[in-house]
Amino acid sequence: MTDPKYPRSEVNSEKCKGCGLCIAACPMHVLVESPKLNSKGYHFAEYVGKGCVGCGNCFYNCPEPDAILVYLKNYDPEKEV
Amino acid sequence: MKKTMLQKPKGFIDEYKHKAGAEKDRTHYCPGCGHGILHKLIAEALEDFGLVDETILISPVGCSVFAYYYFDTGNFQAAHGRAPAVATAASRANPDKIVISYQGDGDLAAIGGNNILQAANRGENIVVFFINNAIYGMTGGQMAPTTLEGQVTTTTPYGRNTDTDGFPIKMSEVLSQLTAPTYIERVSLHDAPHIRKTRNAVRKAIKNAKERKGFQFVEVLSTCPSGWKMDPVKSMKWVKEKMLPLYPLGVYRDLGDDAKITTRPVPVMDPVAVWEKLGISAEADVDFPRGDVAEEYRKLSIRVAGFGGQGIMVTGQALASVALEYGYNVSWLPSYGPEMRGGTANCSVNIQDGQIGAAEAVKPSMLLAMNRPSLEKFEEAVEPGGTLIYNSTLIDIEPTRADIKVFAIPITGIADELGNTRVQSMVNIGAYAAITDMFRVEDVIALLPKLFKGKKQAILDLNAKAVKAGFAYVKDNFK
Ligand SMILES: Cc1ncc(C[n+]2csc(CCOP(=O)(O)OP(=O)(O)O)c2C)c(N)n1
Numbered sequence: 001m002t003d004p005k006y007p008r009s010e011v012n013s014e015k016c017k018g019c020g021l022c023i024a025a026c027p028m029h030v031l032v033e034s035p036k037l038n039s040k041g042y043h044f045a046e047y048v049g050k051g052c053v054g055c056g057n058c059f060y061n062c063p064e065p066d067a068i069l070v071y072l073k074n075y076d077p078e079k080e081v
Numbered sequence: 082m083k084k085t086m087l088q089k090p091k092g093f094i095d096e097y098k099h100k101a102g103a104e105k106d107r108t109h110y111c112p113g114c115g116h117g118i119l120h121k122l123i124a125e126a127l128e129d130f131g132l133v134d135e136t137i138l139i140s141p142v143g144c145s146v147f148a149y150y151y152f153d154t155g156n157f158q159a160a161h162g163r164a165p166a167v168a169t170a171a172s173r174a175n176p177d178k179i180v181i182s183y184q185g186d187g188d189l190a191a192i193g194g195n196n197i198l199q200a201a202n203r204g205e206n207i208v209v210f211f212i213n214n215a216i217y218g219m220t221g222g223q224m225a226p227t228t229l230e231g232q233v234t235t236t237t238p239y240g241r242n243t244d245t246d247g248f249p250i251k252m253s254e255v256l257s258q259l260t261a262p263t264y265i266e267r268v269s270l271h272d273a274p275h276i277r278k279t280r281n282a283v284r285k286a287i288k289n290a291k292e293r294k295g296f297q298f299v300e301v302l303s304t305c306p307s308g309w310k311m312d313p314v315k316s317m318k319w320v321k322e323k324m325l326p327l328y329p330l331g332v333y334r335d336l337g338d339d340a341k342i343t344t345r346p347v348p349v350m351d352p353v354a355v356w357e358k359l360g361i362s363a364e365a366d367v368d369f370p371r372g373d374v375a376e377e378y379r380k381l382s383i384r385v386a387g388f389g390g391q392g393i394m395v396t397g398q399a400l401a402s403v404a405l406e407y408g409y410n411v412s413w414l415p416s417y418g419p420e421m422r423g424g425t426a427n428c429s430v431n432i433q434d435g436q437i438g439a440a441e442a443v444k445p446s447m448l449l450a451m452n453r454p455s456l457e458k459f460e461e462a463v464e465p466g467g468t469l470i471y472n473s474t475l476i477d478i479e480p481t482r483a484d485i486k487v488f489a490i491p492i493t494g495i496a497d498e499l500g501n502t503r504v505q506s507m508v509n510i511g512a513y514a515a516i517t518d519m520f521r522v523e524d525v526i527a528l529l530p531k532l533f534k535g536k537k538q539a540i541l542d543l544n545a546k547a548v549k550a551g552f553a554y555v556k557d558n559f560k
Pocket residue numbers: 142143144145161184185186187188189192212214216217218219220225305
């Protein structure tokens with residue numbers, strides 16, 4: 001088993017525009033709209049903390065270059081530069 | 082190498098330093114806009130193929146006008162609809178580069194309709210990414226050629242009516258009627274599986290471009306949540322339910338390995354060869370030393386105006402040509418009336434040391450009015466403190482401005498006395514020389530053979546007399 005911390009999705013709450021596309025695209029329903037607002041007034045998306053299968057749907061559905069990222073199953077923090 | 086992480090692709094600039102405003106870490110696109118999704122796929126492909134530095138991206142007019150904020154490639158921003166022409170030039174001049182024309186449907190299918198058709202028909206070595214979002218996004222949601230029948234937009238408030246507005250244009254189908262294109266596919270961004278197919282199409286087109294396989298066209302059905310007045314998730318459903326039936330997805334052309342690889346001559350920029358063809362050589366420049374020119378005449382924006390046939394254009398060209406020999410930067414911009422003969426004519430001339438911005442003398446610092454309508458039309462526009470020279474032979478009214486210097490000169494009369502009305506333009510040059518001290522009479526006369534190439538000596542002599550007469554009139558009557 002790889003580190004259960006991965007795969008995992010991570011939203012940058014400030015860069016997220018709250019469009020909801022990642023939430024709609026997630027087959028595991030592990031992304032949700034936050035009740036909180038970011039400084040631009042958007043209800044940003046949030047990863048619930050478990051259940052991500054690393055499909056990458058959220059990353060490719062998100063129109064913002066840098067609002068969401070996905071650590072894939074084979075991600076190994078030791079090997080990353 | 083297998084990815085271990087999905088993150089902002091390196092095809093994007095780290096910090097969007099060209100972007101206006103404080104938010105240099107996010108795009109200007111509306112929440113949920115399909116442009117961003119396609120941008121990401123392109124940026125990722127360029128990174129994965131190691132082509133970021135090998136790519137020139139042409140951004141259009143439309144919401145993606147600012148694509149150059151984001152892509153770490155070479156960039157041009159083209160006039161509305163002209164991205165394929167600019168891409169053609171970029172690709173012809175840089176045949177080893179990947180050239181991408183990124184366009185919306187208003188840009189590509191409306192104002193640029195013919196532009197894309199011709200580039201496709203030439204089989205240019207370019208990749209066109211075509212965002213079809215069925216509307217003009219940037220300008221606030223007007224009908225595009227791709228707008229669906231019945232679709233409400235700000236310019237089709239009762240829905241697009243095909244009787245008055247025509248039918249949606251299916252660009253992939255239209256272009257697939259041409260012989261030259263290599264690859265044409267229509268894809269969609271409406272859900273994750275289709276975004277993956279779009280990703281494949283993007284990568285295929287870019288790979289083809291790397292192999293110089295000619296014209297690649299990827300039409301991407303996309304969303305404009307703002308223009309459609311719909312939330313982003315519903316917008317995706319709308320693409321699926323409304324756009325897909327009209328715009329069938331799939332490959333419309335794929336020549337694969339049969340694609341012709343065309344090598345075209347690379348245009349060379351060789352100004353010296355052009356000069357030689359035109360019979361101009363750098364050494365032939367006379368380069369006169371400058372006289373003492375008063376401050377007010379060192380940065381001139383001149384309007385010369387009158388009837389066609391009064392030597393208006395010749396006057397303007399001569400002013401610019403002579404000033405050039407003194408080392409000034411010059412511009413000459415003609416403006417003709419609609420009539421072929423006898424209509425109004427005017428031109429703008431700029432003479433100065435610095436860089437010339439607008440060529441048109443909207444607020445001239447000098448007006449040379451050869452007839453009454455020109456005086457009436459342009460007098461108001463002259464800059465306070467500017468100069469007015471007017472042809473008192475033909476103009477029987479007094480100028481009204483008190484805040485400008487005025488020189489009433491019987492230009493037509495002086496020319497007539499010399500026996501030929503047509504030398505009016507050289508009377509003008511002589512008068513200008515006397516007023517501004519910018520030109521010496523003997524310098525102008527020395528230049529006449531160049532200004533009137535191929536003219537007989539007698540004509541040159543007559544024009545020389547005209548220069549002297551214009552000069553003398555000012556010296557005798559003013560100052
Ligand atoms: C010559 C010219 N005509 C008109 C305009 C106004 N204009 C700006 S964007 C635009 C439409 C763009 O629509 P589209 O290509 O669909 O792009 P989108 O904004 O939807 O991405 C128009 C007509 C312009 N900038 N230049």
